[in-house]
Amino acid sequence: MSILVVGTVAFDSIETPYGSAERVLGGSASYFAVAASFFSPVKIVGIIGHDFPAEYLELFSRRGVDLEGLQRDHGDTFHWRGRYHEDLNVRDTVELHLNVLTRFSPRLPESYRNAEYVFLGNIDPSIQMEVLDQIKSTRMVACDTMDHWIQGAKSELAKVLPRIEILVINDSEARLLSGEHNIVRAARSILRMGPRVVLIKRGEYGVLQFSESSVFATPAYPLEEVFDPTGAGDSFAGGFLGHLARSWDGSEGSLRRAIVYGSVVASFTVEDFGLKRLAALSVEEIEERYRRFIELTDFHT
């Protein structure tokens, strides 16, 4: 089944202790779309500027991503510049140029309005809401957000949450949104805000999934070389929702396996700068690492 994603399409300039990259393809919708494309067809909703190079569009096309909903604007493309610390869990935003993003008001092509799975990537909640309002029917809506919107657009976000099934959020954002330090209490508090499932991303420590009736915990795939954590969370969400769109049968088990596939895809993302590793990834590599993930976590045999 097809997936619609709305989010940013950006230039990222990244510095980590292991190197740097200038104006590479980034943004929540970009990482999500490429990650999800290994499992299901993806339609992208976003905005780019006049300076957006053809080769970046070709990457999407090569991965079969539908670009009809990608708006072109005469301004400059959204540009983020960030620097990671020795501890890659910590990063500083050095520059942030919203550019065309300030004029972004999504209009969904007719062919997008029946997408069965929807991902509201990390973007202004009022834009997430605009997209929701144009969707005719869906099977599942998942949503991401960040501290910036939790602090600055809380009432808008509060209107989005009752309209989604799954919130994908990291642990510090879960604490901020709920006002609870303990992560279990934070998740329970967020469940009362609307979503039926909360996925809490803990970076190199894995993922927790909470619903009314169950809790699932999984570690992350341990990596010897992490070059660039940018996009790991969106790649996780893409692998997760992509696999769900392909395989969901309503069971808890299929939800959990989608989480593991999301973790597997994210583990590739961080092995190189930007989208470089995902652009070269194969389905066989994903399946091989999924099998290794089973070996990594199995304690029954």
Next chain:
Amino acid sequence: MSILVVGTVAFDSIETPYGSAERVLGGSASYFAVAASFFSPVKIVGIIGHDFPAEYLELFSRRGVDLEGLQRDHGDTFHWRGRYHEDLNVRDTVELHLNVLTRFSPRLPESYRNAEYVFLGNIDPSIQMEVLDQIKSTRMVACDTMDHWIQGAKSELAKVLPRIEILVINDSEARLLSGEHNIVRAARSILRMGPRVVLIKRGEYGVLQFSESSVFATPAYPLEEVFDPTGAGDSFAGGFLGHLARSWDGSEGSLRRAIVYGSVVASFTVEDFGLKRLAALSVEEIEERYRRFIELTDFHT
């Protein structure tokens, strides 16, 4: 099979955001011994002062812990006072009175020298070595240490490491010992120092196990109420080695199940102050939570 543990037996004075406790029973050997006692008979090697109350000794006796190797001294018992932050992963040592610990030179009773499993709790590496030198034959030696010894007694510690099978250490200590920030590289580096297995404790994030040929990752049991993290690591080690002493068949699987049992026991420890929860724990509760742990982590069914 029986387990010998050497480590501290202490008074702990603890302050957390949820309350405080004065001069409760603590120390690495205490937590380890009580935790391991649910699975296998335990012999304790340590030192206490004249002020050590009978009720604390009774707790050990009730759990069947052999106290023949527990030295009595005319001085005061080792006393640690610590304060936890809102983030319970962070704590400050407010007071540290070594007292009788400065005179500790263990002499093992004859009946201790053939213990099949040995745990060198977090204590001066030269004392760990004294114990090793008195052991006649063992099946398995596991060892803990901390930043204080890694920084202040590195050459002594380097002599201990080739004589043990399993090093149990937390993530920041693994980084300090290896000089590697990446946890996989840190573990590989430590394996080259002697132990065949490295267990890396990550607190609320779970445990990683590394050996030459395999990696195992498991999350921690998510808890809604954590009152006092003191002793969690030693309880983990006790549950782990206790279960290993009861069930080890040389397989990777039995090693992994012992890790999960260690995590389960540690998850009880932190639910109340000091050893209070472990003192009231039953084997049935451990087995029940082990089953929940399987449900928590299973993504195959």
